Amino acid sequence: MSFKNTPPSVVSTKLTFPCTECNFEAQSARQLSRHKAVTHTQNALKCVLCPFVTAYQTNLLRHRKDVHGICGSKGNLLIFFCDHF
Ligand SMILES: [Zn+2]
Numbered sequence: 001m002s003f004k005n006t007p008p009s010v011v012s013t014k015l016t017f018p019c020t021e022c023n024f025e026a027q028s029a030r031q032l033s034r035h036k037a038v039t040h041t042q043n044a045l046k047c048v049l050c051p052f053v054t055a056y057q058t059n060l061l062r063h064r065k066d067v068h069g070i071c072g073s074k075g076n077l078l079i080f081f082c083d084h085f
């Protein structure tokens, strides 16, 4: 089994879109705008345990539950550790 149809110029060019407000480098303009939207807005919600960032509290709660096993939410309190942690 061989890969005879390998695209020629897919590897070499490394184009990055650096964020103007932090050290983040996106792989595309779309990713950069998304990064800015979730990271550099007042709505940005950051996980206290890892670099996870989202604009939606629901996503953050689900993330913490799935990834870190932290349960529960207390209204708008973003930094919350339950007894299971
Ligand atoms: Zn940034």
Ligand SMILES: [Zn+2]
Residues within 6 Å of the ligand: 047, 048, 049, 050, 051, 052, 063, 064, 067, 068
């Ligand atoms: Zn996390």
